Amino acid sequence: MPQCHTKSRTLSNNRDSRTTTMPSLCCCSITPRQPERALSTRLRRLLFFVLLSGQAAWANPVTQQNDDVQVIDVQLRWKHQFQFAGYYAAIAQGYYREEGLEVRLHEGGPSITPVEEVLSGRAQYGEANSELLYARLQGKPLVALAVIFQHSPSVLLARADKGVHSVHDLISKPVMLMDAQTDAEFLAMFRHEGIALDKLQLLPSSFKVEDLANDKVTAFNSYLTNEPFYLQQRGIDYNIIAPITYGIDFYSDILFTSQGEIDDHPQRAEAFRRASLRGWRYAMDNPEQIIDLLLNQYSVKKSRAHLQFEAQAMRALVLPDLIEIGHMNPGRWQRMAEDFLELGMVSNIEGLKDFIYDPNPPQLERLRKIIVLISIGCALALMLTLILLRAQRRLHNEIKLRKQAEEEVRKLLSMTA
Structure with a gap:
């Protein structure tokens, strides 16, 4: 209950010389009730939670946190060489490890087809050329994650x-x-x-x-x-x-996976792609380091001069200074599919639908934005509610104080009448 501490002062009455004391109203103070304090605390905590939720919804999805490192297998198109520099860089720089992944690279050869290795489940990811698109148009559940060579070598x-x-x-x-x-x-x-x-x-x-x-x-x-x-x-x-x-301009060295991997492990697929592209950026910026790595750790048979030739020739095909590494143009894929159709190798190109990986699907992106807007709206509503509650509490206390003062004044007047 609010308490009013009073001081007494004496009034004299000329008619009967009686003295009375009247409480002074100048020293009254108001102390908030305990339930009101609890309500305020709960509102603040709820507001803090909503703001954090909004921030989480606005942020990009992150890789699933898992203390256990996930081991995945990647099938290359050929023997170890600078052609696959980005994956070596991602391993050496710890990019995969940061995503909770341990990546095992498998060399290719004349009798090894990355598409078949991924479809069979012996590898979760691979790198392929136009045979990837052909397999997709044939109904195989494969998805292109990123294009490394913008122009085919x-x-x-x-x-x-x-x-x-x-x-x-x-x-x-x-x-x-x-x-x-x-x-x-x-x-x-x-x-x-x-x-x-x-x-x-x-x-x-x-x-x-x-x-x-x-x-x-x-x-x-x-x-x-x-x-x-x-x-x-x-x-x-x-x-x-x-x-x-x-006039025939195909993509090459395409990083891909299966639709099953996308469906069952969407965060892992996104994390692997993200780390791989980081590795490619590093490799293109630091070719000599990757060449040292190939010679010392992977024991490639090529000479340093050959690897340097390979690295230099790749720049005109990857175009890392002009185009974001991994970029895919739907129009280019469309034209490649039409070439298959004109060659009579496929009967239709309906398989192009959902062939290109989208790290931020439009449906999920819209949902995230809706969540953010709702979170912001809730936060503003809570802030307004808190302000109104405080104002109402002050007004309530002020009214109560005034009524108390008026009551004391009436008592005083009745005593002096």
């Missing part, structure tokens, strides 16, 4: 002394290619130039550039980042026949 190399300067010079000549799914961009190039495949002597690739150097074939399927170095070292002049010259 796949080209045909031909000896300069054989008079091959364009794709038309290959007619009736022996040409080494991989399978149609992997080398679809070459098939699209031939079709775009009106060259029927039966006009070429297509041979399965031996994966040995020596077959070109020794004049066993006229053109050899190659990577701009690799085989040209061998020819330069042997002093062999060569010409490059690139699909992009003929």
